[in-house]
Amino acid sequence: MIGRVVKRVLHRVVRALVLSRGLAAVFALLVVAGIGFGIYQVYGLVGGGQLAFPHVGTQAVSSNAAEEFLRGNQTYNAQLVWDSLSDDSRKRFEGAGGAQALQAQLNSARDHGVKLEKITFVGKQDLPDGTSMQFYLVGSRGPQSSSQLDYVPYVFTIDQAGKIAKVQ
Numbered sequence: 001m002i003g004r005v006v007k008r009v010l011h012r013v014v015r016a017l018v019l020s021r022g023l024a025a026v027f028a029l030l031v032v033a034g035i036g037f038g039i040y041q042v043y044g045l046v047g048g049g050q051l052a053f054p055h056v057g058t059q060a061v062s063s064n065a066a067e068e069f070l071r072g073n074q075t076y077n078a079q080l081v082w083d084s085l086s087d088d089s090r091k092r093f094e095g096a097g098g099a100q101a102l103q104a105q106l107n108s109a110r111d112h113g114v115k116l117e118k119i120t121f122v123g124k125q126d127l128p129d130g131t132s133m134q135f136y137l138v139g140s141r142g143p144q145s146s147s148q149l150d151y152v153p154y155v156f157t158i159d160q161a162g163k164i165a166k167v168q
Contacts, residue, residue, distance in 0.1 A: 065164045066134045066156040067119075074116040078103035086163035112143045122153075130160040 065084040072080030082090065082099045093102065118139030126132045136154040157166040 065158060065162055066136065066154075067121075069156070069164055069167070070116065070119050070136065070138065070154070073106065073109075074119065076106040076110045078106050081106075084164050086159045086161065086165045089164055089166070113141070114143065115141045117141060117149060131165070132158045134158060 068080050069084040072078065072082075072084065078099050081102060082093075085093070090098075093099075097104075116138055120137045120139075122135040122137055124132055124134045134156045136156070138152050138154055139149040140152060141149060155168040156164050157168075159165040
């Protein structure tokens, strides 16, 4: 009985789609939208696909502080690193000489052949207090292993203002 009802309903739906171009266009649009939404759900929100943007989340402030920190280290630019740090982190560094000492460390790394060559964003986790943690894998070459790429994990704690509170 139910099979007959389903068959009749499907027959009428298909017949309406064939006879009405407008209805067929709306149906096709709904199918394409459904497929697009499904792809977004799988790739856009999970974070593993090519469509994912690393900073999509519930955090009010979108932060690229970790990227600036790593780019500053890659280009030996202490100002980029300094600007990515939270006020508390800057205070800790000021006791050791601040941005000038940081630039001296970066210059020394450059002079010794230390290079960050491959920076890979691994993931992000928003935390209930409004902070987040961001995970990167960095391929670097150092003075001891100039021919071999060594991978180092970086974990950044980002505060509510979008600045780096801690680097591990």
